[in-house]
Amino acid sequence: MRIIIYTGKGGVGKTSVAAATALKSAQQGLKTLVVSTDPAHSLGDSLELKLSNEPIEIRENLWAQEIDTVHEVEEGWGKIQKYLSELFMAKAIKDITTQELTVFPGMEDLLSLLRILKYYQEGRFDVIIIDSAPTGETLALLSFPELLRWWMEKLFPLKKKAVQIAGPIVGPILGIPMPSVQVLDEFDNMYDRLDEMKKIFSDRDVTSIRIVVNPEKMVISEAQRSFTYLNIYNFNVDAIVVNRVIPENVTDDYFKVWKEIQRRYKTEIIESFTPIPIFYAPLFESEVVGLAMLARMAEEMFHDEDPVAIQYNVRVQSVEKEGEDYILAVVMPFMEKNDLTLNQKGDQLIIKAGNIKRNITLARTLLSYSIAKATFEDGTLKIRFRSGGNG
Numbered sequence: 001m002r003i004i005i006y007t008g009k010g011g012v013g014k015t016s017v018a019a020a021t022a023l024k025s026a027q028q029g030l031k032t033l034v035v036s037t038d039p040a041h042s043l044g045d046s047l048e049l050k051l052s053n054e055p056i057e058i059r060e061n062l063w064a065q066e067i068d069t070v071h072e073v074e075e076g077w078g079k080i081q082k083y084l085s086e087l088f089m090a091k092a093i094k095d096i097t098t099q100e101l102t103v104f105p106g107m108e109d110l111l112s113l114l115r116i117l118k119y120y121q122e123g124r125f126d127v128i129i130i131d132s133a134p135t136g137e138t139l140a141l142l143s144f145p146e147l148l149r150w151w152m153e154k155l156f157p158l159k160k161k162a163v164q165i166a167g168p169i170v171g172p173i174l175g176i177p178m179p180s181v182q183v184l185d186e187f188d189n190m191y192d193r194l195d196e197m198k199k200i201f202s203d204r205d206v207t208s209i210r211i212v213v214n215p216e217k218m219v220i221s222e223a224q225r226s227f228t229y230l231n232i233y234n235f236n237v238d239a240i241v242v243n244r245v246i247p248e249n250v251t252d253d254y255f256k257v258w259k260e261i262q263r264r265y266k267t268e269i270i271e272s273f274t275p276i277p278i279f280y281a282p283l284f285e286s287e288v289v290g291l292a293m294l295a296r297m298a299e300e301m302f303h304d305e306d307p308v309a310i311q312y313n314v315r316v317q318s319v320e321k322e323g324e325d326y327i328l329a330v331v332m333p334f335m336e337k338n339d340l341t342l343n344q345k346g347d348q349l350i351i352k353a354g355n356i357k358r359n360i361t362l363a364r365t366l367l368s369y370s371i372a373k374a375t376f377e378d379g380t381l382k383i384r385f386r387s388g389g390n391g
């Protein structure tokens with residue numbers, strides 16, 4: 001099975017790109033599901049169809065679904081949510097905020113992704129394409145299982161046996177309800193599924209993430225940050241999709257300045273994400289809605305390329321701690337050591353190799369460090385960051 005996650009800043013057109021990819025996949029004879037986990041669903045609008053919380057076959061080999069986040073919370077978080085409500089009420093929090101406080105930011109989106117695990121385990125589809133929440137939320141969700149385990153162990157430090165024995169005594173003394181064995185069972189079950197989901201999403205031979213961008217400054221900046229953090233967590237970004245590119249054959253004077261701006265930003269995109277493959281989708285003369293327009297988009301993006309093949313599978317960036325220093329490794333194939341120069345400007349690391357420039361957004365951890373040393377071996381640039389390093 002293949003899983004492809006499309007993400008990007010809100011409004012870049014990732015829903016259309018995801019739907020177009022799914023359509024081309026289905027045309028190749030692969031049983032394909034395109035599913036929206038974004039609470040602000042627009043997949044049905046893109047397909048011009050009314051979708052539901054279950055997969056609907058919309059044409060041969062193609063299913064679509066908009067996941068009901070409220071339903072998923074009730075299914076996966078119900079007993080824990082009920083207990084937390086009782087806990088808050090015991091502390092005299094009894095207004096409407098009680099219900100809101102028991103669902104943490106990102107929880108709805110996270111539990112929606114458990115549906116993907118279910119489909120993966122069933123083997124019902126050959127390809128699952130996910131139209132995910134905007135970039136920031138997606139990044140938080142992918143790293144959430146570890147955070148959830150830490151948080152829940154702090155909240156529920158007692159083991160099940162201890163709860164059974166001490167709960168009736170400790171609860172009245174503390175003046176708060178103790179979690180039941182059923183609550184702890186539900187948490188363990190949910191965590192196990194989240195952990196399994198993360199393993200699948202981290203499997204570079206199964207799952208890849210594709211970042212959708214527009215040739216615009218703010219969009220590119222967010223995409224650079226996303227790319228950095230996805231690499232740090234070792235998720236496979238196998239392609240970048242540049243959407244709404246003004247075609248060269250558009251000669252209207254109105255678009256002349258815009259075309260020049262886009263050319264400049266297209267160059268920046270190439271510099272930022274090389275050697276990741278980049279696909280382009282044009283700004284069409286009409287809205288990309290309905291299967292006919294989505295088929296056009298898919299053809300313009302992929303041409304004869306397999307839309308679901310893993311386009312790239314090398315970890316382009318990594319950060320490792322070595323003593324008190326951090327080592328940032330950047331894959332730079334086809335470069336020569338003598339051509340490389342480095343410069344750090346705020347959260348931007350600028351690498352130049354001859355006429356080629358590469359912009360990398362640094363992880364927050366590195367912002368208080370300076371470049372102390374750099375080496376280049378076997379096509380990989382290794383940069384040592386040190387607190388108080390002299391560059």
